[in-house]
Amino acid sequence: MADNHTTWFYEFTLLGLTDNVKSEFILFVFFLVVYVITVLGNSLMVIIITLSSSLQSPMYFLLRNLSIVDMCYTTCTVPKLLQDFLSDVKRISFFGCVAQLYFFISFGGIECVLLAAMAGDRFAAICMPLRYTEVMSWKMCTILAIVCWIIGFLNSLAHTVFTFRLPFCRSRSLNHFFCDIPPLLALSCADTTINEVVVYTAGGSVIVGSFILTILSYIFIVKAILKIRTATGRQKAFSTCASHLVTVVLYYGTIVFTYIRPTSSYSLDKDRVVPVLYGIITPMLNPIIYSLRNKEVHGALSKVILRKKIRKISTVHYT
Numbered sequence: 001m002a003d004n005h006t007t008w009f010y011e012f013t014l015l016g017l018t019d020n021v022k023s024e025f026i027l028f029v030f031f032l033v034v035y036v037i038t039v040l041g042n043s044l045m046v047i048i049i050t051l052s053s054s055l056q057s058p059m060y061f062l063l064r065n066l067s068i069v070d071m072c073y074t075t076c077t078v079p080k081l082l083q084d085f086l087s088d089v090k091r092i093s094f095f096g097c098v099a100q101l102y103f104f105i106s107f108g109g110i111e112c113v114l115l116a117a118m119a120g121d122r123f124a125a126i127c128m129p130l131r132y133t134e135v136m137s138w139k140m141c142t143i144l145a146i147v148c149w150i151i152g153f154l155n156s157l158a159h160t161v162f163t164f165r166l167p168f169c170r171s172r173s174l175n176h177f178f179c180d181i182p183p184l185l186a187l188s189c190a191d192t193t194i195n196e197v198v199v200y201t202a203g204g205s206v207i208v209g210s211f212i213l214t215i216l217s218y219i220f221i222v223k224a225i226l227k228i229r230t231a232t233g234r235q236k237a238f239s240t241c242a243s244h245l246v247t248v249v250l251y252y253g254t255i256v257f258t259y260i261r262p263t264s265s266y267s268l269d270k271d272r273v274v275p276v277l278y279g280i281i282t283p284m285l286n287p288i289i290y291s292l293r294n295k296e297v298h299g300a301l302s303k304v305i306l307r308k309k310i311r312k313i314s315t316v317h318y319t
Helices: 021-051 058-075 078-085 094-127 129-135 138-163 181-187 193-226 231-259 274-292 295-318
Strands: 011-014 091-093
Touching (some): 058 078, 058 274, 091 094, 094 129, 094 181, 094 193, 138 181, 138 193, 181 193, 193 231, 231 274
């Protein structure tokens, strides 16, 4: 290229997760299994919640949104990662990189805000049980979901615009398995101070703000649970909250570790593994943590399966 500051026609080379060719097949099988489980588990949740009349509540409405987000979240990176495991040269076009970064950050931001909204739902259910239907009305749930998606997309737009305004003239080799902000900033020969400010302000507001709202909700929830007189009631409430908190800590912790710190402290060789936790593993675990261990979901799944069997028997009988 005549001008190495021109980035519009770049093809980035992704260095991937490992340099060991022999381990790539094992990683291919592992991520393929994880991706299939993620898509099947979250698709099952969407279908069950949609078809079951007993799951038409605010909590499951938000869970359905979370399942959709998780499927989209992993689809941003895993299919390309699987393709790269089978390729000698791991390339991604400039516009492909832009799209991957935009949607990855979008769905990550949506998930952050959704987790806060889900914590707010549990706060209303446990701390304000008599006003729960009034506070978490269907109108409010719809507004919450729409706000989550809008915040995620707008937050990502800011990051994407400020990232790709930079000239990438140091190298075309991206030390990561997908297009992310830290490795892209490392390729720029321009001052990235503004980008760091955007990460801290826009990204920090979404991540830290959602995390604080989630933690505050659970502080009040724990206080309310401790006031429950029966041991059975306390145990049931605590078991519901514990699973959510485990995922919150895992998800937010790895995101804060990746983004909310100075770029000088990044170790791209080590940090490229961290997004596997919050961007690939967590979406696979969410259906299990939030829903598949839930008795209401088990009951709804049994009813859906039984309904299909009855329809099949009826069809065979009339035939």
